[in-house]
Amino acid sequence: MAFKIGLLGLGTVGSGVAKILLDRQGRHPLLGEMEITRVGVRSPDKPRDVDLPQNIFTTDLEAIATDPAIDIVVELIGGTDRAYKLIMQAINHGKHVVTANKAVIARYGAEIFTAAKEKGVYVMIEAAVCGGIPVxxxxxxxxxxxxxxxxxxxxxxxxxxxxxxxxxxxxxxxxxxxxxxxxxxxxxxxxxxxxxxxxxxxxxxxxxxxxxxxxxxxxxxxxxxxxxxxxxxxxxxxxxxxxxxxxxxxxxxxxxxxxxxxxxxxxxxxxxxxxxxxxxxxxxxxxxxxxxxxxxxxxxGAGSGATASAVVADIINVVATLRANPSNINLTMGCTHQHYAKVQSIADSINLFYVRLVVLNQPGVIGAIGTCFGQHKVSLESIVQKHIHDGMASIAVITQKCQESNFRNALKEIGELNAIDSIPTVIRLLAA
Ligand SMILES: NC(=O)c1ccc[n+]([C@@H]2O[C@H](COP(=O)([O-])OP(=O)(O)OC[C@H]3O[C@@H](n4cnc5c(N)ncnc54)[C@H](O)[C@@H]3O)[C@@H](O)[C@H]2O)c1
Ligand SMILES: N[C@@H](CCO)C(=O)O
The missing domain is CATH 3.30.360.10 (Dihydrodipicolinate Reductase; domain 2)
Structure with missing residues (x-):
């Protein structure tokens, strides 16, 4: 008996998924146990480059998410609110879900995975991050x-x-x-x-x-x-x-x-x-x-085939697990986090910085910049003056590791010096 798949969306990634599932030769044998049963689209009559029977297309996506015959709902419509509702509907109707939708998972992951746990279904998200890379x-x-x-x-x-x-x-x-x-x-x-x-x-x-x-x-x-x-x-x-x-x-x-x-x-x-x-x-x-x-x-990290590769891998994993043990959830495939991380504020973070300043080309400017940084406990790795023209110079400063708030306070003070025209760029830096 084949596992029945309801596909929501037949755009870039959806078409890629359909193409893989319709062309099984040389791929995983479990593809032979999957069948695209219904496809949710906006325009059923639109010509498409995937060979699916016309009678499986529908504009009624909710009907797919709630269809008792469907085992796995594959959400590939993108966006947030509609996709979230469809995913929740599918879970609440006992369906496993595969999605490439990072926006929904990043915003509603807590609700989605809690509901999935309660219903004993899988929500698989390999394609949501870095497309084809199995991260x-x-x-x-x-x-x-x-x-x-x-x-x-x-x-x-x-x-x-x-x-x-x-x-x-x-x-x-x-x-x-x-x-x-x-x-x-x-x-x-x-x-x-x-x-x-x-x-x-x-x-x-x-x-x-x-x-x-x-x-x-x-x-x-x-x-x-x-x-x-x-x-x-x-x-x-x-x-x-x-x-x-x-x-x-x-x-x-x-x-x-x-x-x-x-x-x-x-x-x-x-x-x-x-x-x-x-x-x-x-x-x-x-x-x-x-x-x-x-x-x-x-x-x-993107593209029809690469992203579809990750989506189909998720479907294979769900099917393989259901085949082996349909009643118990495989803990390495679920997501069981309960608590929110305590996140450090950027002001407290430790960084090295590159900063570019445009200054008046006059004596003492580099010294004044160095002094300001020093007063805020920011040590400098290098300070180089370049591109002197029309009485102005560009200065590139690289700091040693420092607390971001100290760096920002120093920079604020430096920006107020008379000799400073502008501070166009600040970029954090990885140590060599
Ligand atoms: N394209 C990529 O390379 C890529 C990579 C990683 C993840 N993703 C994710 O995959 C998902 C799909 O992306 P995509 O690039 O295939 O988008 P897409 O715009 O090419 O396809 C989405 C399809 O869903 C259809 N659709 C949207 N709302 C619908 C509705 N209410 N009813 C019926 N059909 C509807 C659209 O008509 C379209 O055909 C997104 O969540 C995206 O973030 C895409
Ligand atoms: N827009 C994304 C692709 C889908 O995740 C990128 O540029 O990486």
Missing amino acids: IQALKQALGANRIKSVMGIVNGTTNYILTRMHREGGDFEPILAEAQKLGYAEADPTADVDGLDAADKMAILASLAFGDRIKLEDIYCEGIRQITSTDIAFADEMGYVIKLLGIAQHTETARETALDIRVHPVMVPTSHALASIHGVTNAVRIEGEPIGELVLSGP
């Missing part, structure tokens, strides 16, 4: 023996594509974003990607699995890449760094037991670092655990 399964299962120390990654392909092009071409953010939109690499509304919100959704999910607590999205400090200029890229390049948008989740150095440091922001990454060589739309996640040490998973 969810790694954290839930393969790395289960480890105490995870940190999870750090390039989890948004759009921003990595833009930053890679800025590095390669020396171009500025806006024109490269416009071209990325024309080429289909960036959405017409790029906000979620370029402002770091998509990465924050993904980090909430990864950190929750890595550290065993729920994460409130609003607790994640989030900064995007709009302020990065070609000048900063050139400075970074000269100093042996590349600028990447990173998601970071780690235990704090000072109060390891009590707080989680979780954020998304641009970082100057030394060219020798594993994440520095991740280019274009590729994603990568570096996980550090005890006893395993460090490992990096990299690959396609």
